[in-house]
Amino acid sequence: MIQLTFYLLASLSLFGAHGFIYLHPVRCRAAPPSSSSSLSTTITRSMTTSTSSADAHHRMGELNEPEQKVFDLMKELHDSNYKFRIVVVGNGAILETVSPLGPVTKVLQSASTGTNLLTLANEDQSFEFHLQLSQVSKMVLTSKETPKRVMQSVRLLNANGVSMCSLILADESDAAIDWYMKLQDSYGTEVQL
Numbered sequence: 001m002i003q004l005t006f007y008l009l010a011s012l013s014l015f016g017a018h019g020f021i022y023l024h025p026v027r028c029r030a031a032p033p034s035s036s037s038s039l040s041t042t043i044t045r046s047m048t049t050s051t052s053s054a055d056a057h058h059r060m061g062e063l064n065e066p067e068q069k070v071f072d073l074m075k076e077l078h079d080s081n082y083k084f085r086i087v088v089v090g091n092g093a094i095l096e097t098v099s100p101l102g103p104v105t106k107v108l109q110s111a112s113t114g115t116n117l118l119t120l121a122n123e124d125q126s127f128e129f130h131l132q133l134s135q136v137s138k139m140v141l142t143s144k145e146t147p148k149r150v151m152q153s154v155r156l157l158n159a160n161g162v163s164m165c166s167l168i169l170a171d172e173s174d175a176a177i178d179w180y181m182k183l184q185d186s187y188g189t190e191v192q193l
Helices: 066-079 174-189
Strands: 012-014 019-023 042-043 082-087 092-102 104-110 115-120 126-133 140-147 150-157 163-169 190-192
Touching: 066 104, 066 140, 066 150, 066 174, 115 174, 140 163, 150 174, 163 174
Parallel strands: 042 104
Antiparallel strands: 012 019, 019 126, 082 092, 082 163, 104 115, 115 126, 140 150, 140 190, 150 163
């Protein structure tokens, strides 16, 4: 079997004014068709500490009200099973990728920062999106008309009003747009945390 392996990114860490977002390396390879078309969903709100001293995650602390609001919105995006264009702008770098936000979702407490990290990952966790929940100060849900289409996106902003990331709905179906409009009706266009 011929395998195609490549890295979409080496590793991208953003700190400081942008809060904390870390995207793991992505290794893609051609795979044989799966006999099962259903994906299982794993949502973990706590995890026990590994016996390894190198383990960077500990049991999750309680979410405060702002963290819970961010978690709830991100869970809505996850549960939709729609694909999103994830855009992270760093200091001299921009990362864009299209992926569903899951099926793996977990919140763990970072040993290095002591803060709760939301992780959204694909099934084999070769792609992981980490978000430090306490760094999100505002969530903005927009529908923006472009020459080609209406773009629905969720932007997460830090305390300085700087975008930590944008999650743009990649699915242009009527069902996806209806889902997003209901989400926007439910949360409004801005959620100040």
